[in-house]
Amino acid sequence: MKKRILGIMAILLAGIALAGCSSSASAEKKTINVGILQVVQHGSLDASRSGFKSELTKEIKAKHPKWNIKYNYQNAQGDQSNLSTMSQQIIQKKPALILGIGTPAAQGLGKKTKTTPIITTAVTDLKGAGLVKSNKKPDTNVTGTSDMGPVDKQLQLLKSMTKNTKPIGIMYNSSEENSLLQVQTAKKWATKNNIKLKIVAVTSTNDVQSALSTLKNKVSGLYIPTDNLMASSMKIVGKSTQKDNLPVVTGSIEMAKDGGTATYGINYNDLGKQAGKMAAKVILDKQKPQNMPVETSNVLRLYVNKAQAKSIGIDPSSIKQP
Incomplete structure (x- = not known):
């Protein structure tokens, strides 16, 4: 009888152990x-x-x-x-x-x-x-x-690359709330620093080339905030501003890589x-x-598009973090 009871207990313990292993395995595979x-x-x-x-x-x-x-x-x-x-x-x-x-x-x-x-x-x-x-x-x-990037620092960077006293140009998509906020921030910075701005808005990629034409010979540099439409149009911007020897600072590093001159911003x-x-x-x-609080970027970097800078007559090594 005693042996029988011990045998039953052994079976039960083995079953419990197997169930535990099965449960552990199922927990691991998810x-x-x-x-x-x-x-x-x-x-x-x-x-x-x-x-x-x-x-x-x-x-x-x-x-x-x-x-x-x-x-x-x-x-x-x-x-x-x-x-x-x-x-x-x-x-x-x-x-x-x-x-x-x-x-x-x-x-x-x-x-x-x-x-x-x-x-x-x-x-x-x-x-x-x-x-x-x-x-x-x-x-x-x-x-x-x-x-949200450091708009004031980015505008300072652009100002350091300009060669005349013409206004700073800003191009953005007027239908993006993100862009509107950054343009408002840019306006406050310009007022505080007594800088003139010439702002043009676009609503589609088809508008970008014509908007760039309106800025030709009227601005000393171009600022483009983080903006989905403009990010999609940076190759157009790069080609046009290259012909006009116009420095371009963008809201993000990826945008600068695609056609800007430089940025101090997010990756x-x-x-x-x-x-x-x-x-x-x-x-x-x-x-x-x-x-969970909303977070902003932990990392800001200076990025210089060396090829673009050289093409408009700027020594890449002269571009410094603002």
């Missing part, structure tokens, strides 16, 4: 679904997406090597009508978290869900876009990394990585976007 909605395709936004994915994957794999991260990526390709449909498609897959790249994408997602955590990147003013109630305490299901890959770290806190540490 798929995390992450949605990504991007408003348009260009270098800056693509870099932010790449940075986000690499950092979030790294953070998750460091703690759970056997977890699988599945990214559902949708790109509206600049068509606003696609945002609502794509937002709904992403949410229907019930992701653990969604990344919204660019203000319209983040807004599209925010309208479709008030519960699924949303991390944004490449959005300049989350509060102004109606995504959060406060940058310090969002109090919504949205938070993220703002791409969108870095900004995306920062958003990836925030997403990891939501997924791994169960933090709530509601209580």
Whole structure:
């Protein structure tokens, strides 16, 4: 009888052990679904997406090597009508978290869900876009990394490269809230420093060349803030300003690489990585976007497009951090 009881106990213990192993194995093997909605395709936004994915994957794999991260990526390709449909498609897959790249994408997602955590990147003013109630305490299901750059420092950099007293030109997309905010900041800086501005607005890439023509011989340099439309048009800007020997300072490094002369600003890959770290806190540490302050870039860099600078007669080594 005693042997029989011991045998039964051994079987039960073995079963418990197997159940524990099975439970542990199932816990190790897990798929995390992450949605990504991007408003348009260009270098800056693509870099932010790449940075986000690499950092979030790294953070998750460091703690759970056997977890699988599945990214559902949708790109509206600049068509606003696609945002609502794509937002709904992403949410229907019930992701653990969604990344919204660019203000319209983040807004599209925010309208479709008030519960699924949303991390944004490449959005300049989350509060102004109606995504959060406060940058310090969002109090919504949205938070993220703002791409607001040091507009005053960028204008100082441009001023150091100009060779005459003509006004500084600014070109931006008047339909982007992000751009409007940066232009307002530029105006305040210009007033404070007694600098004249000549501002032109565009609403499509078809307007860019004609807008550049209106600035020809009328400005000493050109400033272009972080702006999705203008980021998509930087190659046009680069060719035109090269012919006119016009220095161009942009809001981001990626834009400067595509046709600007220089910038002191953010790198969108870095900004995306920062958003990836925030997403990891939501997924791994169960933090709530509601209580996570909006962040700005941890890293600002001086970038000089040496080929572009030389082509307009500027020695790249003479361009210094403002």
